[in-house]
Amino acid sequence: AQKVTQAQTEISVVEKEDVTLDCVYETRDTTYYLFWYKQPPSGELVFLIRRNSFDEQNEISGRYSWNFQKSTSSFNFTITASQVVDSAVYFCALSPPNYGQNFVFGPGTRLSVLP
Amino acid sequence: AAGVIQSPRHLIKEKRETATLKCYPIPRHDTVYWYQQGPGQDPQFLISFYEKMQSDKGSIPDRFSAQQFSDYHSELNMSSLELGDSALYFCASSSLERGVRSYEQYFGPGTRLTVT
Numbered sequence: 001a002q003k004v005t006q007a008q009t010e011i012s013v014v015e016k017e018d019v020t021l022d023c024v025y026e027t028r029d030t031t032y033y034l035f036w037y038k039q040p041p042s043g044e045l046v047f048l049i050r051r052n053s054f055d056e057q058n059e060i061s062g063r064y065s066w067n068f069q070k071s072t073s074s075f076n077f078t079i080t081a082s083q084v085v086d087s088a089v090y091f092c093a094l095s096p097p098n099y100g101q102n103f104v105f106g107p108g109t110r111l112s113v114l115p
Numbered sequence: 116a117a118g119v120i121q122s123p124r125h126l127i128k129e130k131r132e133t134a135t136l137k138c139y140p141i142p143r144h145d146t147v148y149w150y151q152q153g154p155g156q157d158p159q160f161l162i163s164f165y166e167k168m169q170s171d172k173g174s175i176p177d178r179f180s181a182q183q184f185s186d187y188h189s190e191l192n193m194s195s196l197e198l199g200d201s202a203l204y205f206c207a208s209s210s211l212e213r214g215v216r217s218y219e220q221y222f223g224p225g226t227r228l229t230v231t
Contacts, residue, residue: 033219035219037222043203043225043227044222044223044224044225045158045222045225047219047222050219091157091158095220102150102160102171103158104160105157105158105159107157108157
């Protein structure tokens with residue numbers, strides 16, 4: 001069975017602080033994909049990143065960075081110098097290798113960035 | 116760039132009524148997924164279609180049905196609505212990417228259904 005755990009239900013930080021959102025996943029598949037999505041108060045799901053199980057390179061995109069550690073089944077997300085606009089719910093998701101099958105989402109982490 | 120379109124964006128229905136949600140995938144996308152997100156919950160997979168055939172099924176109630184049409188748009192039909200059906204319903208689509216099936220799902224803005 002596949003499962004995604006985001007242990008942090010809610011995080012509050014003050015603007016300009018760095019914050020890391022944790023994601024731990026479980027799967028028996030050797031090939032899979034991991035995703036992060038942002039859901040602002042308006043409700044839409046905004047794609048942030050996709051990582052496949054064979055690519056353990058860390059990635060940086062502006063203030064965002066991701067740390068994929070296959071050995072610990074973790075795919076953590078760090079926001080550097082957080083801003084108020086980063087306030088949202090962040091979901092980590094796992095996709096199985098078979099096309100057309102569903103994503104399994106984590107429960108989400110609600111990030112509040114205070115001015 | 117064109118995105119996934121969902122209509123309506125908001126819908127209010129009474130208990131025991133029916134509702135139909137529509138999803139128009141990104142052009143040339145052949146796979147559609149439906150998710151239900153209750154208040155404070157993560158999105159839960161309902162059903163997916165590939166080339167107009169059901170490809171996977173999740174926790175979709177028997178009162179719900181869905182199909183994908185020849186133009187690849189999809190409709191989610193919900194009958195005998197219950198208060199617990201109040202949720203945000205997302206549609207996502209995916210397709211080939213440089214000849215390879217893309218595992219990236221592009222999400223629509225969602226339809227917020229309120230059952231009173």
